[in-house]
Amino acid sequence: MAAAVTTPEGIRELLTEQQQAFNREGTVSAATRKARIQQVIDLLVDHSDALADAMGADFGEGSAGGRPRAFSIMNDILGSLASLKHTRDHLEQWMQDDPRTVFSPYDQLGGQAEVLHQPKGSVGIIGTWNAPLFTLFSPLACALGAGNRAILKPSEVAPLTAALVAELVSAHLDPAVVGVAVGDAAIGAAFAGSPFNHLVFTGSTAVGRKIMRAAAENLVPVTLELGGKSPVVMGRSADVQDACRRLAIAKGTNGGQICICPDVLYVPAEQLESVIAQLQQQFRTLYPSVDDNPDMVAAINDNHLQRVEAYLADARDRGVRIESSHPEATGTSRKRPLRLVINPPADSVIMQEEIFGSALVIQSYDTIDAVLDDIHGRERPLALYYFGQDKDEEQQVLTQTLSGGVTVNDLLMHAAMHEAPFGGVGGSGMGHYHGHEGFLEFSHTRTVYRAPAYDPRGEWGMLPPHHDQFEAMMQAQVTKD
Incomplete structure (x- = not known):
């Protein structure tokens, strides 16, 4: 060979x-x-x-x-x-x-x-x-x-x-x-x-x-x-504890280094603090420690670690609130806790770039329409997620957004289906x-046409030299029926 x-x-x-x-x-x-x-x-x-x-x-x-x-x-x-x-x-x-x-x-x-x-x-x-x-x-x-x-x-x-x-x-x-x-x-x-x-x-x-x-x-x-910034819409009808458990699982998977990993979580304004607390708790349940935890996946190399850390540093410099699931790492490990970036401004780096690491933006909202407007302000994501039991709201999110794929009341799962297509749209890809x-x-996909032995076009008057009524024959077929 x-x-x-x-x-x-x-x-x-x-x-x-x-x-x-x-x-x-x-x-x-x-x-x-x-x-x-x-x-x-x-x-x-x-x-x-x-x-x-x-x-x-x-x-x-x-x-x-x-x-x-x-x-x-x-x-x-x-x-x-x-x-x-x-x-x-x-x-x-x-x-x-x-x-x-x-x-x-x-x-x-x-x-x-x-x-x-x-x-x-x-x-x-x-x-x-x-x-x-x-x-x-x-x-x-x-x-x-x-x-x-x-x-x-x-x-x-x-x-x-x-x-x-x-x-x-x-x-x-x-x-x-x-x-x-x-x-x-x-x-x-x-x-x-x-x-x-x-x-x-x-x-x-x-x-x-x-x-x-x-x-x-x-x-x-x-x-x-x-990839892109895959959004999660948490409706008011969502089970917050279960949604946060599933979010923690997704953000911990491969250290957040997955193309369909959630980047932005939209939560009702009145539920913001409970969601932050639940996410921290659920992530700590999965990963009680960080540096020495064999279940955690590290950033692939120093460059990718520092890329994510730079996003967070930019947010801190802008005065953005950041909450961590654990105390910040002090060792040499490239493993990191889950950092939650709360309501960063639209022009912050973390809102412009795909995170691809152990951080998550949380945006509070008052109306679903405002959430959809924000999603539409970015390129089409590879994945979109909805949590909630309100079928009308779910349908609104599905019909008024476009993404490569969707999982409802969980994350990442649609990509595991072998008998359904996986791919992006617009900025998240094609095919x-x-x-x-x-x-x-x-x-x-190659079309093959096999002609019959008998060709009637001549006797139908379809071949040259065309008779005087040929155009009239064609025009007669131009109908709305």
Whole structure:
């Protein structure tokens, strides 16, 4: 097996190899696709321990480590396996040709039509550091299920995981089917500018814009899984204690480093103090300590830790109230308590940037209309959450907002559904994967029309030389019926 590529020239050569192999082989059978997916499943299962160790080392420092092995196994390995197995087990159903009705009267004359779902070719997949396996192998499941080949680009921010993925994929998979490119931002830029047949990127909105510009040079279709400031609307009918428990769970998951993690919580003004107290209590129940807590996930590196701390420092300098679930850390750990930033001004940095860490903005409100106006003032988020039992209010929030996905009376859960699309809209991305929609995302839907043996257009007066009444015939069909 060939080694992972590390240069722009290597990316181009591997991509050319994959595309030439695709052209030679054409559309492959369900059996071939299943076999390719099973190879990836086997790789993840056989090397799950080493992969979990690599992810923990990328996040970790100190005796408590930076990311629990169990979380890495649950989030990245089991999450990837679920996507791969779901695709493997539904392929035959998804691959069926889709018959379509032929326009009259050709349907009566024997005309037939169908839509084929054919692979596009070679798919480039750029993963991210916060879920370094899932953001590679979950879209890979859909790409392979659609019959494509793929080149993976792991995030350089998680270098040990990236190196191990490169080593394992190179050792166990045919690079003409699944290859790997590793390297820094320069390699990432060359990757994004390569003439793939489809490109997937998971990451920030700012980088997503660069990816889309690079892909546009080659007219490469893109799937962008970005982020944004995902809001939580807590209605007056919500169970405050239960909502705060679920919020604490979500903000503690992966140290808040999840693209669908809540960024802004809207609470009724009269419930503000009780929500603050409940959130602090619920977070402390989950994480009684911080620095030495093996269940907490650290910031991936010092740069990302200091980024979040700078957001908080800007808020403090503006006189904004900040409450913490625990006393501030005094050690060298990159783990942090949950910091609650209360009613910061709209121009504060934490209201402009995605947090992606252990902090949460809380905005008090008087009316739901004011909440919706505030949400509309920012780009479309990847996720939106509503807590409450008021069905009319729930419907108002759902119909008057737009986001990639929604969970009601919980958080994060919609992204775990394998038979429903996951993706963003506007500033939070475009396109989607998971399940059947992911299969379609990486397929070319190709219309095929089969003409009948008899062609009546001549005797209908539809062909040149046209008779005097031809225009009148056409005009007679211009109706509102």
